[in-house]
Amino acid sequence: MTKAITCTLCEAMCGLLITTSGDRVTGIRGDADDPLSAGHLCPKALALADLRDDPDRLRAPVRRTADGWQEITWDEAYDLVAGALARIRRRHGADAVATYLGNPVTHSLGGMTHAPPFVNLLGSRNRFTAGSVDQxxxxxxxxxxxxxxxxxxxxxxxxxxxxxxxxxxxxxxxxxxxxxxxxxxxxxxxxxxxxxxxxxxxxxxxxxxxxxxxxxxxxxxxxxxxxxxxxxxxxxxxxxxxxxxxxxxxxxxxxxxxxxxxxxxxxxxxxxxxxxxxxxxxxxxxxxxxxxxxxxxxxxxxxxxxxxxxxxxxxxxxxxxxxxxxxxxAVDAIGQLDPGRRGRWHSRVRGLPEFGGELPLAALAEEIRTPGPGQVRALLTVAGNPVQSAPGGPALDQALAGLEFMAAVDFYVNETTRHAHVILPPTEPLERDHYDLVFRMLAVRDTARYSAAAFPKPPGARHDWEIFRDLARRYRRLVRTGRWRDALMLRLRPDRIVDLALRTGPYRLSLARLRRHPHGIDLGPLRPGxxxxxxxxxxxxxxxxxxxxxxxxQAAADLLTPAEPGTLLLIGRRHLRDNNSWMHNSARLTKGRPRHHLLMHPADLAARGLADGAPVRVRSTTGEVTVEVAASDDLMPGTVSLPHGYGHDLPGVRLARARHLPGAPVNALTDPAALDQLSGTAVLNGVPVTVEPSP
Known part of the structure; x- marks a missing residue:
């Protein structure tokens, strides 16, 4: 059987044709009839089958015990999470419970419709997302x-x-x-x-x-x-x-x-x-x-x-x-979204202003570690892996170990979720219906496409939106709080929300019409407005x-000051075959030539007496890593480059392939104190470093 779906692994929203036999994927190719992607696909799309079949992916809730991870029922998991969050809120106030929404949330319809209202329900000002290490x-x-x-x-x-x-x-x-x-x-x-x-x-x-x-x-x-x-x-x-x-x-x-x-x-x-x-x-x-x-x-x-x-x-x-x-x-959510207000509250330790309802992720570790009223004592993470992506990752890793309680909505035990007391795994992408709410707002052509799940939800599994809905029901029994609008959103199914938005949108579409056009509807080129x-x-x-x-x-003098001779500045890089700190557990994506090296210009290697391929120690003001160096004329002299999200090497991580993927966590070299002051975004590029032979 062949079904038309949308890839949910990056912002491209490529249309795919997926061939299945029973509960197995037998083929994936680009959908030439998709009006936006026109048949394009990249290696990540092919790895959807790896993600579905991955034995390390969690398929039932687990609780961390002294003897390792123990599977529990959904009712047990909901009661543990809702009870702990409510208890900490009653004792220490709403701000004692922090939340983090990772990048994959925007690639899930249920995550987009139900994670934000659940975060609102918790009532905390300590809200963090991947946005402050991104856009x-x-x-x-x-x-x-x-x-x-x-x-x-x-x-x-x-x-x-x-x-x-x-x-x-x-x-x-x-x-x-x-x-x-x-x-x-x-x-x-x-x-x-x-x-x-x-x-x-x-x-x-x-x-x-x-x-x-x-x-x-x-x-x-x-x-x-x-x-x-x-x-x-x-x-x-x-x-x-x-x-x-x-x-x-x-x-x-x-x-x-x-x-x-x-x-x-x-x-x-x-x-x-x-x-x-x-x-x-x-x-x-x-x-x-x-x-x-x-x-x-x-x-x-x-x-x-x-x-x-x-x-x-x-x-x-x-x-x-x-x-x-x-x-x-077709779904124009501008009127429903925060316009981008700033400074309505500030972080407790450093006084950093919020923007659009979130604080800079660089402040999370200090908000956990610093005692006093408002100290973060509990954390809920939804997808993402901030230990691998936030500035000063090792410090955040240590801070998470000291939390009174942590829960995660995720289907992997990774560097971040290994600290959770309970992990609630949602269904995988091929088991979910999908409509892109964010990326249709950013596309180079206006299109609309609704994808039905390629496979039915397995018995006993839960979609992410169902997890938030059920957690909210239990939490509200314990803490009578929240706005009626958030409560209503949590009760509605994502497809119902999309249908209402389509019907009231600029084209007066409907979910039924999109279902009749599984390859998508072309709404035309972008127009002046x-x-x-x-x-x-x-x-x-x-x-x-x-x-x-x-x-x-204020910045002019600094911006126009020439660099000191001999300075090395670190930048990141992205690869087509992975997706930030995730998708490293796919055999299809991690095979082939290693790509974890520190890239360095040959002249900079020679000036430091370094050999191509040798292990080197890279140091910044806040940390150091050891990694192999590779000579590259593709870099400007004075520049070195490490890819983002590598270096999976922590105990208790259930990512068998990723655990052995070579590399170093570049965020060990970035400083949580170094921010773009206007936005609170972490400084990940242009970081001064030294490179020397590894002892």
Whole structure:
């Protein structure tokens, strides 16, 4: 039997055709009839079968005991978790119970519809997500410029003539906050129609090898370059902004220090390149500027994203076909989401402000370790693996061991969930219905697709939304709390929620109609919608918000200071065959040539007397790791690179294959105190390190 489904392992939302026999997967291929992915698939999709068959995946609730993990019934698990959370809340207050929602939550329909209302039910201000080690600078800038954190303009890659990229590798990520499956094909099509793609990155990535005009840039200095490009456009009369844009005089004054010559000293990018790229971008008939993880997770990530938006705004490419446009998804949740308020409360220890209802993940360990009123004593994690992804992972690992109680909704025992007292495993992706609520809001084309589960739910299993619903019922018997809206959401099935949203959405679709079109419905290319869709007063783009003007004033001297000779700066990297800190238990994805090495330029190896392939010790101000080094001309001299999420080597972890996967946890080298101050995002790129022979 062959069924049409959507892959849920990354943001690309690729349509798949899966062939089954009984309860086994016998084949997976791309769905050529999917209007967005058009038959594209990557190796991760093929690993869905590995995930289904993995003997390490939990299929029933387990409780941690002195003798190891013991299976228990769902009723026992619910009672243990609800009882412990309620008891700690009564004794110490709601803030004593913290929550963490990992990246995989956004890839699950039930996780998206039911995890947030359950978190609301707990009533704690100690809410953490993967967003603060990922994309919050995008959202902060969208809130300040456009009035809502989820008004995120998307590059119209299929119609642009000039694609300018900073710190992103879309050939591997398939976009990321720009859902675009088959990016290699899309970039080749851009070249075939006579267009240009330009990339600034400290590493010559898979994207750079697609005939892109690639330029090295010193890690952590992208904001200086972006603001320098902006200065050229504004001072040389190349700006053509829309009439509804305010504040460009203030922007022009703010970027005055960023001359091409001073930018070169800081970034390593020559003045001629700065001027040429700026004027080419401004002169193109349609151009789109885009930046992602490499620029978001650095010290001035929010300034980077502000500058990227300004490049699109001042050249008239915001809301232009071939430029950057807002999507018009069939389920438009903008009105139901927090617009991105900031500073309504602060973390107890460091006084860090919340944004959009969450605190920076970098604060979690200290909130657990530091005694006093409001100390975190219990934690609920939902998917994710913050011990492997949060800055200062070893310190968080130690902090979790001291919790009074921890529960996890996850189907693996990993570096994080090994500390849980109870783990409640949801069904695996092929056993769930799916509709992408978030990534349809970020796609390069408007489409809608509902996927029925490829396999029925096994007897005794629970979907993630059922876990939250049943936990909420027990918790509310013990603690009479929560808003009626959250209680209602927890009672509704996800398919009912989607159907209501489709019927009231801009296209007046229904779940029944989507079921009749299992390959999806094409709703057309992105269309202009500004200024009508702005959420700002008087429907104006606020190009110069005071917090950003003040931030660039304070940062200018630091951004334009050349690096000390001999400094090594660490960056991360992503691979097509894994997904951050997960999917390392798939034989299909972990086979082949090792890819865990510290990459280093041959000149930097020679200067330190290091041999290609030898073990080295990498040190930062907060930690050290030992890993093999590999020589690579793909790195800018002075740059080293480690992949994110490797180094699974802890006792009690039930990931047999991942436990033996070589590598080192790069987050052992990152500092929880180092944050982008405007967004609270962790600094994961541009980290100063030393590299020496391993003793």
């Amino acid at each position: 919050l600078p995008h959202q902060v800038v969208a809130r300040l410029l456009y009035g809502h954190q989820w008004l995120l303009p998307v590059p119209d890659i299929d119609r642009t003539a000039y694609f300018l990229i900073f710190g992103a590798n879309p050939a591997v990520s398939n976009g990321s906050l720009m859902t675009a499956p088959g990016m290699a094909r899309r970039i080749r099509a851009l070249h075939e129609r006579g267009g240009t793609a330009v990339l600034f990155d400290p590493r010559r990535t898979e994207t750079a090898r697609l005939g892109v005009d690639h330029h090295f840039i010193r890690p952590g200095t992208d904001a200086a370059l972006i603001l320098g490009l902006l200065r050229v456009i504004l001072t040389e009369g190349a700006a053509t902004p829309a009439a509804y844009v305010d504040g460009l005089d203030e922007v022009r004054h703010a970027v005055e220090p960023f001359t091409p010559e001073r930018v070169e000293a800081a970034t390593g990018v020559g003045p001629g390149t700065v001027r040429r790229v700026a004027l080419e971008f401004a002169a193109a008939p349609a151009a789109a500027c885009y930046g992602r993880m490499g620029v978001s997770t650095q010290r001035y990530g929010t300034l980077c994203q502000w500058g990227i938006q300004l490049l699109n705004i001042v050249t008239g490419n915001l809301d232009r076909p071939g430029g950057t446009l807002l999507t018009r998804p 500004l200024p009508r869709r702005l959420r700002t007063p008087r429907k104006r783009v606020r190009a110069a918000p005071p917090p950003l003007l003040e931030a660039v004033r």
